[in-house]
Amino acid sequence: MSPFRRILEFAKPYRIYFVLSIVFNVLYSLMAIVSITSILPILKILFDNVKKEDLEPIDTTAADVSLFDELQHDATIYVADLMQQYGQLTVLAWLCAVTVVMFFFRNFFRYIAQYYMIALRSGTSRDIRNAMYNKLLALPVSYFTDQRKGDIMTRISSDVDGVQRFTLMPIIEFFRAPIMIIATLAMLIFMNWKLTLAAFVILPVMGLVISTISKSLKNDTREAQKVLGNLISQVEETLSAAKIVKMFNAEKHLSTRFSDTNTQWRSLTNRVERKYELASPTSELLGSLTIIMLVWFGGKLVLEGEGLEGPAFILFLGLFFQLLDPAKALSKSFSDVSRGNASAERVFEVLDADVVVNQKVDAKPLTKFEKxxxxxxxxxxxxxxxxxxxxxxxxxxxxxxxxxxxxxxxxxxxxxxxxxxxxxxxxxxxxxxxxxxxxxxxxxxxxxxxxxxxxxxxxxxxxxxxxxxxxxxxxxxxxxxxxxxxxxxxxxxxxxxxxxxxxxxxxxxxxxxxxxxxxxxxxxxxxxxxxxxxxxxxxxxxxxxxxxxxxxxxxxxxxxxxxxxxxxxxxxxxxxxxxxxxxxxxxxxxxxxxxxxxxxxxxxxxxxxxx
The missing domain is CATH 3.40.50.300 (P-loop containing nucleotide triphosphate hydrolases)
Structure with missing residues (x-):
């Protein structure tokens, strides 16, 4: 079983929090779509100065007329009626207020989803630490003669933190990001399938690049954690032997040893962090290329009058920008899990350590010493x-x-x-x-x-x-x-x-x-x-x-x-x-x-x- 799946086993007692988080993330994704699309009537008022008498009936039998075009036409007539009855500024104010409410609920649902995920992450990491500590209590004396104290301390502190940060935190993105992507993608296709198809030509390339970066992270992270354990061991030894260090004037020797190890850890950390940070700008660059492609191809459709109006195109771009965040979060999650797996493997090395002095299943009770x-x-x-x-x-x-x-x-x-x-x-x-x-x-x-x-x-x-x-x-x-x-x-x-x-x-x-x-x-x-x-x-x-x-x-x-x-x-x-x-x-x-x-x-x- 992979380290990631084993970590999920620890998260099972908190699955109710996970389910609630998924529910609120679905609501968040829906409200994200609604909050963006609610801007369309505002754009209509600002750019088209909509008047009911200027609107021409839409030919629903035409081959190039989509359901989105019909709904957009009906919404425009409704807005035009409101404007004629109450005035443009009043209707604009109403639409702005509705949009603000939509954005409020969008962010409210996102917060509640994270609220429950915090309970899952903290509970799971607590249980992992408890399991590690109980395993340390159960392990024989021989285990501790072969291990550095500092390395064990690093595993129960830094590595468990790494599991929480790089394994448990990305879990929700594996569910939230696809929901967000699918919902947004469905809306984009609904608006204009040609433009959507053009937008997704470059996304597989983004996934391949991020996957390559993620694979190289795991080994570097594991090595960095090992060196950190050695570093903490040296600190622990120094604190335990303070009198001997001073009596033998060993400060210079120990300082040099610590500095060399610290420099090695810095070098490995730099390598890990640079690769980790490379994922975000890479995905953003590829996303920017996609946006430029969209602007050109979408602008062509608008200028040539091929079923796409200016306000709808702006809305399309807004939705696509919204799509980039979950796509980046999903790619970043794969990088995170690669780092988290390195920490998880070190955690499970302790949990899987052999208890050499075992108790037999059929061991007899012993209540007193007689002979x-x-x-x-x-x-x-x-x-x-x-x-x-x-x-x-x-x-x-x-x-x-x-x-x-x-x-x-x-x-x-x-x-x-x-x-x-x-x-x-x-x-x-x-x-x-x-x-x-x-x-x-x-x-x-x-x-x-x-x-x-x-x-x-x-x-x-x-x-x-x-x-x-x-x-x-x-x-x-x-x-x-x-x-x-x-x-x-x-x-x-x-x-x-x-x-x-x-x-x-x-x-x-x-x-x-x-x-x-x-x-x-x-x-x-x-x-x-x-x-x-x-x-x-x-x-x-x-x-x-x-x-x-x-x-x-x-x-x-x-x-x-x-x-x-x-x-x-x-x-x-x-x-x-x-x-x-x-x-x-x-x-x-x-x-x-x-x-x-x-x-x-x-x-x-x-x-x-x-x-």
Whole structure:
């Protein structure tokens, strides 16, 4: 299915707005014809000084007399009667007033048609953004390691705007413009078919030129959006690493990199906009050629007296000029859709991204954790030829605290990622109470787990909302209790707004230890039976580490815990310590037993000067 048709699927819930817009556009098209033709009697008065006694009867049997000629003759007699009865200026004033009313209704109907289309466009773009955001929430962690944040932000902002502007806005033109063209064309043929036939000789050429321009727009637009995503990624990286940039005097390097990317984006944007703007003057030039042809051929018919009078010819030109606008709008719509399709394809790349960690259709519910979590012959690799875990076997019994230690790159964090099903194993299986975790509902499984990582992930919101994330039924007493267990209550009450204090972007108003204690309070609030701690104290100073470690000890009481430790002093009381190296288990035991073995663990202890 083409991107354009898929966008229309999103617009289906708003089809009532579309139908209403079509109805009012039909009325607009009719009033456009009526408002122009209402000028004909005025032209008659001004140019012919119509008098009833001067009018000759029309021969309706003549071959060259059209229905339009008959209607025009009858209208002229009617106007002449009115002028004889009320005077020329009075009738002229009446006709002008009628024309003004016609133009009012014409524009009123056009506004109402656009009024409903605005509701369709805004609703559809909102639903697309919601669908993209929900898809981002559903995508696995692996997706975000392969994508630039700035590019994703561009897709959900700029590309959706592009869809609304260049796909949804032209939709109505695909219906309004043909209606307007057909109605006007019918009137033109009704007035003089010879002149109309001459006018349409050049229009197919216009369509061919616009189509050629439209096709070249799509690829350029897609490339420009890709570069814009890269540009925003660089801004996001700079904001996140402001301290490092200044410390390493990297301003010049980053400025040059940003300037080069910005120049590339400018070049592509110039190319896109120039091609886009080429469509309108091209169609206008071809339209002008058509008008000149009409003036010559129509003037010939008037001068030679071949069934076309001066006022009718002026009306014909007015109607044809009116025809050019919808013709240009229709050709422009094809150019717009080409640009919109480029943005739509980038949007659908996100919506169609594979959710690698899928939940089976027949997944079983899971309400509690009773016995153990077991890694059975597990192997895993992020890249197919680079295994991170090899034949990994581990049993974590309920109530145990199991610690993973080892050098960086030994596979500790990978174990946590597999246990939480951020990734699925390459070989082997992970079981909870004897059931493979792929066979249970993912939400139920993760509901049994809490996690505190090295980097505190907090949101630009109040302390209260950060602690209660994912627990909508939390009370203030529950929040305070969780904060007390996490040793966070004492610093929270010193803040101006206490629990309702906004902590800024990523908790920027708090210290590292304070942010970590809020993360622990959030985990306590969830109150899961299984807790995963991924180097939760490695980035803290001594005082903060003591407070956080005390909070962690409080939280882990009567829970099953997997602790990834950098500072080995924090896991000496673990029930089981797993020493890893190159994705394999090298040693297993308690703290004192492993020291006596005088192996890898004992060497790590000596390196950290811990006795």
């Amino acid at each position: 153990s979590i077991e890694f059975r012959n597990v192997s895993f690799s992020y890249e197919s030829d680079q295994p991170v875990l090899k034949n990994f076997n581990l049993v974590i019994n309920k109530g145990e605290t199991v610690a993973l230690v080892g050098q960086s790159g030994s596979g500790k964090t990978t174990v946590a990622n597999l246990m939480t099903r951020f990734y699925d194993v390459t070989e082997g299986e992970i079981l909870i109470d004897g059931t493979p975790i792929q066979d249970v509902k993912l939400d139920d499984y993760r509901a049994l787990m809490g996690m505190v990582t090295q980097e505190s992930v907090l949101f630009n919101d109040s302390i209260y909302n950060n602690i209660t994330m994912g627990k909508e039924d939390a009370t203030e007493d529950m929040v305070k209790e969780a904060a007390m267990i996490a040793n966070a209550h004492e610093f929270i009450v010193t803040l101006p707004n206490r629990y309702y204090e906004n902590i800024g972007e990523s908790g920027g108003k708090l210290s590292g230890g304070q942010k970590q204690r809020l993360s622990i309070a959030r985990a306590v609030m969830k109150n899961p039976p299984i807790m995963i701690l991924d180097e939760a104290t490695s980035a803290l100073d001594t005082k903060s580490e003591r407070l956080v470690q005390e909070a962690l000890d409080n939280m882990m009481t009567n829970r099953t815990s997997l602790v990834i430790a950098h500072r080995l002093s924090t896991i000496q009381n673990a029930d089981k310590i797993i020493v890893m190296d190159s994705g394999e288990i090298k040693e297993t035991g308690e703290h004192l037993d492993l020291i006596e073995q005088n192996g890898i663990y004992a060497n790590l202890i000596r390196m950290q000067n811990f006795g």
